[in-house]
Amino acid sequence: MEKIIFYCLAAVIIAFGIASVTSRKMLRSVIYLSFVLISIAGIFFLIDYNFLAAIQLTVYAGGIVVLIIFSVLLVHHIEMELEMAKASKKIVTAIACLIGLAVFLTAIYSYDFEVINNSITTTTAEIGAGLLSYTAGGFILPFEVISVLLLAAMIGAIVIAKGKKLTENNNQSQ
Template sequence: LVHHIEMELEMAKTSKKIVTALACLIGLGVFLTAIYTYDFNVINNSITTTTADIGAGLLSYGAGGFILPFEVISVLLLAAMIGAIVIAKGEKLTEKNNQP
């Protein structure tokens, strides 16, 4: 979407690659530490969970409800879509703004 054949691809500097790699490793370390240190409690449930139960749990406001994470993820996905559109249309938008 953002690279045309006649355009030359810009390569990142080595220092930026190193900083990015370190940030990814730190993020991976935090993620794995959070996963492995959390005590996952298994609940023995003899009743089969249906999709309606899962939907009610995701959208409930009470204990065990996930309405806030659900809304945060929706806003994050919207921001990612808008960012992708801005990146894809970046040069076209700036070219139109510079012309009288």
């Protein structure tokens, strides 16, 4: 049964991933992306990585998708149509993806995975303490850097989008 669920989730991820990058409507692309991220959380739940699944749902499927939708709505481009790439760019992108896939598969199949039977489990409290720890092995600095980076990316996107609109409005009024 788990195998069937996995293949269904994988099919949803592939289908909506392709739909997300090929859709010309911005809002539809974001919705398709949310289906991909929710399906990835489903795979995490399936392999009993509940903490990662919860993070996937809250941060990515919740926060990032809402941030993108908010940015799209803020600049009033709900029905914005994305331009289609030229055939040469599509071919270069496909070749780059195939090279990346080859490197990925080579790395995976060349690594000797060993199953470790460990009775020690990590609790959510220990993960949270490690994420917010200032000591060696703590992740508070990368956590804060990513927060600032996301904020800067959102502000940059808004400034770029509003800058075009403001320039167009000033040219029309003169």
